[in-house]
Amino acid sequence: MKHVRVLGILAGAALMLFAASPVCGQDEDYDPEKRLAELGIELPTPPSPVANYVNGVQTGNLIFLAGKGPKRPDGTEIHGKLGADLTIEEGYEAARITAINQLSVLKAMLGDLSRVVRVVKVLGMVNSDPDFVDQPAVINGFSDLIVEVFGDRGRHARAAVGMTSLPRGQAVEIELVVEVAHEAEVRSPTGGMPLEMTYFGTAGWRISDGRVVVLVDPYLSRLKYGGGGHPEDDRPAFARTDLAWSDTALIDSHITEADFILCTHGHFDHLGDVPYIARKTGAKVIGHETAIAILRAYGIPDDQLYTVKGGEDYQFDDFSVRVMPGLHSALGEKHYYDSRRYDDRTDLEAPLRIEQFIEGGSLNFLARFDRHTVLAMGSMNFIEREFEGLEPDILLAGINGSRLGLYDYDRRLLTATGFPPVVIPTHWDNFRFPYGSSQQANIERNLLPFIETARTISPGSTVITPVHLEPIRIR
The missing domain is CATH 3.60.15.10 (Ribonuclease Z/Hydroxyacylglutathione hydrolase-like)
Known part of the structure; x- marks a missing residue:
C-alpha cells in the first residue's frame, strides 16, 4: 500500500482532502491552503481567548468564530479610531490581518481549510469617530482576503457597523460564520x-x-x-x-x-x-x-x-x-x-x-x-x-x-x-x-x-x- 501519494495540509501529490458537497463538486482545484501559500501568507498560532469564552463553536455543520482583532504576529495590535486616528487604508489592513487570524482559528478547528463548504456571514465592527461613515470600505480588507482564499465559496453575507469603542482600543473586531462538510475525504485517482x-x-x-x-x-x-x-x-x-x-x-x-x-x-x-x-x-x-x-x-x-x-x-x-x-x-x-x-x-x-x-x-x-x-x-x-x-x-x-x-x-x-x-x-x-x-x-x-x-x-x-x-x- 506504500504506493499511495498524498496532497493535503502537509503534502505532495495525488491524494487531497475533499469535502463532499454540491458546492465542492463545482471546483476540483479547490485548495484554500495552496492559495494562502501563493499569497505568501503563513497562518500564525491562533490567538487565545482573552476572557471566559472559546475561539469557536461548531453546531451541526456551522462554525461560529468569536470576534477577533488585528493582532500582528509579533503580538502588537492596530489601535485607534477610523476617521480620527487611522485612514481607510490603515483600517483595511487591520481588517485583512484580522482575516488571517480568523483563518488560523478555523484551521486549528478543522485541520484543513478545504473542509470549508461556504463562508456564510461576516460581522465587521469598526472603531469609529462619530462622523466616520465608510465602515464597509474598511471591512473590505477582511472580505477581499476571504474571497481570494476561498473563491466563490468565500462570497458571504455581511454587516459593517461603527462602534464608539472596541476592546483595548483595537481598530476592528470581526466575527465569522462558516459552513463545513460533515465528511472529510482523502481520495486518489485509483478509485x-x-x-x-x-x-x-x-x-x-x-x-x-x-x-x-x-x-x-x-x-x-x-x-x-x-x-x-x-x-x-x-x-x-x-x-x-x-x-x-x-x-x-x-x-x-x-x-x-x-x-x-x-x-x-x-x-x-x-x-x-x-x-x-x-x-x-x-x-x-x-x-x-x-x-x-x-x-x-x-x-x-x-x-x-x-x-x-x-x-x-x-x-x-x-x-x-x-x-x-x-x-x-x-x-x-x-x-x-x-x-x-x-x-x-x-x-x-x-x-x-x-x-x-x-x-x-x-x-x-x-x-x-x-x-x-x-x-x-x-x-x-x-x-x-x-x-x-x-x-x-x-x-x-x-x-x-x-x-x-x-x-x-x-x-x-x-x-x-x-x-x-x-x-x-x-x-x-x-x-x-x-x-x-x-x-x-x-x-x-x-x-x-x-x-x-x-x-x-x-x-x-x-x-x-x-x-x-x-x-x-x-x-
Missing part, C-alpha cells in the same frame, strides 16, 4: 471502496472498508471522573471508586454494528464501554489477558474473546490483524508503572469500579483492510523495533502531552513507521469533556505543535485533524 474512519475521542475509532467494521478502543461515554472535567459540564461527577457506567443511549446512537473490537489496554477510557458494545454487537474482541478477564466478568462469551500478548498475526474473513507489544504513556512525570494483571483465576464481579479497569499491559495493532493498512496506537509510547518495517498507509499516532517526556518521540515514531502517507492524531483530546465542548486548549497544546514537527520530519505525509464523530474517507 475503489473508501476506508471510512470515525473518531470517538481518546484512542477510539470506527474503521470500515464496506466489508468489515472494526472498532479500536471504542469509548464514547466520556464520564466526568477523576477531576479535570469541563467547568460547564453539569453531568454527574464520578470518583474512581464509583461503579463504572456506560452511556448506552449515546453509544446506541453511534454504534449499530461491529465485527471486531481491538483493545489496546484495560484503562477505563479505553475499555469502559467495550462490555456493552461487545454484548450489543456480538463482535469478536481481541485484547490481552487483563482485558479479556474483565470482559468475562461482564458475561461476554468465550467464543467472542481472543486473548493475545503481542506477536500474533491473525487472518479472518476480509480482514487480518498483527498484534505488537507496546508501552503505556509515561504518565506522572515518567513515574507511572503498573505491573498488575488479571487472568482467568482473578475474582472479578461486574459491574467493576472505575479503578478496577487497570492497564494490564499495552498493545498496538496493524489492521489490514482490502486497500489499506492502519497502525492503531492506544497511548503515547511505543517499542521502536516493533514498528520498523510495518510501513502502514495510515498511522493513528498517539500525541497527547505525555509524549513530550520521551526522547525525540515524533521523529522516532514517523521514522520507524516509514513516514506514512496519512497520519491522523489520536488520543489528543480531553476525554472527560462531553461531545460538543471546545477542545481548543488541546488543539493548541497537542495538535498544532505535532503538525509543525511533522511538516519538517515527514513533508510527504498528510496530517488530518479528526473531528469527533465526523467520518473521514480514504480511497
Whole structure:
C-alpha cells in the first residue's frame, strides 16, 4: 500500500482532502491552503481567548468564530479610531490581518481549510469617530482576503457597523460564520471502496472498508471522573471508586454494528464501554489477558474473546490483524508503572469500579483492510523495533502531552513507521469533556505543535485533524 501519494495540509501529490458537497463538486482545484501559500501568507498560532469564552463553536455543520482583532504576529495590535486616528487604508489592513487570524482559528478547528463548504456571514465592527461613515470600505480588507482564499465559496453575507469603542482600543473586531462538510475525504485517482474512519475521542475509532467494521478502543461515554472535567459540564461527577457506567443511549446512537473490537489496554477510557458494545454487537474482541478477564466478568462469551500478548498475526474473513507489544504513556512525570494483571483465576464481579479497569499491559495493532493498512496506537509510547518495517498507509499516532517526556518521540515514531502517507492524531483530546465542548486548549497544546514537527520530519505525509464523530474517507 506504500504506493499511495498524498496532497493535503502537509503534502505532495495525488491524494487531497475533499469535502463532499454540491458546492465542492463545482471546483476540483479547490485548495484554500495552496492559495494562502501563493499569497505568501503563513497562518500564525491562533490567538487565545482573552476572557471566559472559546475561539469557536461548531453546531451541526456551522462554525461560529468569536470576534477577533488585528493582532500582528509579533503580538502588537492596530489601535485607534477610523476617521480620527487611522485612514481607510490603515483600517483595511487591520481588517485583512484580522482575516488571517480568523483563518488560523478555523484551521486549528478543522485541520484543513478545504473542509470549508461556504463562508456564510461576516460581522465587521469598526472603531469609529462619530462622523466616520465608510465602515464597509474598511471591512473590505477582511472580505477581499476571504474571497481570494476561498473563491466563490468565500462570497458571504455581511454587516459593517461603527462602534464608539472596541476592546483595548483595537481598530476592528470581526466575527465569522462558516459552513463545513460533515465528511472529510482523502481520495486518489485509483478509485475503489473508501476506508471510512470515525473518531470517538481518546484512542477510539470506527474503521470500515464496506466489508468489515472494526472498532479500536471504542469509548464514547466520556464520564466526568477523576477531576479535570469541563467547568460547564453539569453531568454527574464520578470518583474512581464509583461503579463504572456506560452511556448506552449515546453509544446506541453511534454504534449499530461491529465485527471486531481491538483493545489496546484495560484503562477505563479505553475499555469502559467495550462490555456493552461487545454484548450489543456480538463482535469478536481481541485484547490481552487483563482485558479479556474483565470482559468475562461482564458475561461476554468465550467464543467472542481472543486473548493475545503481542506477536500474533491473525487472518479472518476480509480482514487480518498483527498484534505488537507496546508501552503505556509515561504518565506522572515518567513515574507511572503498573505491573498488575488479571487472568482467568482473578475474582472479578461486574459491574467493576472505575479503578478496577487497570492497564494490564499495552498493545498496538496493524489492521489490514482490502486497500489499506492502519497502525492503531492506544497511548503515547511505543517499542521502536516493533514498528520498523510495518510501513502502514495510515498511522493513528498517539500525541497527547505525555509524549513530550520521551526522547525525540515524533521523529522516532514517523521514522520507524516509514513516514506514512496519512497520519491522523489520536488520543489528543480531553476525554472527560462531553461531545460538543471546545477542545481548543488541546488543539493548541497537542495538535498544532505535532503538525509543525511533522511538516519538517515527514513533508510527504498528510496530517488530518479528526473531528469527533465526523467520518473521514480514504480511497
